[in-house]
Amino acid sequence: MLEIIFEDDQDTAAFLHLIQHSDDRENIIVRESIRKIEIEKAEPAFSIQRFMEPILVKFFLECKEDEHMLSLIEETYCFTDQDEQQQILQLAHSIIEGEADVLPFEPMKPPRKQYILDELRTICLEDEVFSIRSFQIFRLGKYYEQLRETVEAAIDEYKMEQEYQNFIQTLRDYVMAxxxxxxxxxxxxxxxxxxxxxxxxxxxxxxxxxxxxxxxxxxxxxxxxxxxxxxxxxxxxxxxxxxxxxxxxxxxxxxxxxxxxxxxxxxxxxxxxxxxxxxxx
Incomplete structure (x- = not known):
């Protein structure tokens, strides 16, 4: 049996949603308690490891990635205005969607999904206790370093866009007058x-x-x-x-x-x- 420990109820609910909409859901037994989910195989030959890997990857990408980037934007780079945060986050998403151009000086860097998957494959997900927080802290350093570089690139782009808009307004005012x-x-x-x-x-x-x-x-x-x-x-x-x-x-x-x-x-x-x-x- 695999026991997954979460930091809060929101993460627990999000993870349950992913399980409920996954393939092979009928092959596992799920038990939920406070900030904890227990997963047991319904068939002896069924692999919890193979079942859980894509779900965990999806959880980190879809449920935790924006949370981490927003934390960087606010706490590390001191953008406290929510509108600014969202604009920078959207720029970060634009960079991510064109992943080959995120870090042109390191063209061989693998995609974010692969970082997470590689780390998951180094541990056993069959009959262990898996802490979401511990995995983030001790296993996802390279992934979070890539997110940090992406956020930095998004902030640079945001500042350039702000400078450009200010410049355009200056020219517009000059022409109008x-x-x-x-x-x-x-x-x-x-x-x-x-x-x-x-x-x-x-x-x-x-x-x-x-x-x-x-x-x-x-x-x-x-x-x-x-x-x-x-x-x-x-x-x-x-x-x-x-x-x-x-x-x-x-x-x-x-x-x-x-x-x-x-x-x-x-x-x-x-x-x-x-x-x-x-x-x-």
Whole structure:
């Protein structure tokens, strides 16, 4: 008989639910008491070990993983706001779902499920006492190290996203407060980005359009070739020709100019009226 010890009633109930919805449920006898479940085989040849391994893996992944990551987010990395915690947790899930990209410097690292399964196979689950807490503390070090690295990556991504959103809001406020220097501009994205109205303007003349102080205050973010003159011109209309709507620069232009942007496929530029294609601005 296997005796499983839990930390709280919620874990006990969650584990019972997994057992009740598992295959081969009819081959075991289950007895429940306070924070404890006893599992006995109904058939002598039945393997409790093989029955329990996938259930335990599922329990740790589905019932305990978020709990551990949230504990790291709050207690180790000091994010106490619940909305922030949930955003970081969702980013961690996104990283996990693309598991090959979680830790690119260690491409051979096995998936989380394998860590847990490997450890379960080093112990006997037939007629022993199995403590959930003890197994977590003494057996899951590598698994929890991977979760910690995933949480760190999610936090880095969250901070970058917050910086990006603050940057976008700064640009948006600047554009909204500034009168346009050119009412309507066209941007052609064909491998690179071309601000069509400025394509023949000499560099020295182009610099007159750029708010140098604003660019100096945001040197890491503002592209001097496109974004700096575009923001400084602050047009009322932006017609953007591209076949890559998910490109980072395309998204940035959309986020800054919002309803001022009209996005069209690149082919539409080839079919545009001659004055648009050949105007000098």
């Amino acid at each position: 500034k009168p346009p220097r050119i009412k309507k501009v066209h941007i052609v994205h064909d491998g690179s980005f071309t601000l069509w109205e400025m394509r023949y303007v000499p560099e020295r003349e182009k610099m007159k359009y750029i708010d140098r102080r604003f660019v100096r205050d945001h040197p890491m973010y503002i592209d001097s070739h496109l974004l700096a003159p575009l923001i400084s011109i602050a047009p009322d209309e932006v017609v953007l020709y591209t076949d890559q709507p998910e490109h980072m620069m395309v998204r940035t232009i959309q986020n800054v100019f919002q309803e001022r942007v009209q996005m069209l496929p690149l082919q539409a530029f080839s079919n545009a009226e001659t004055p648009v294609k050949h105007s000098e601005g």
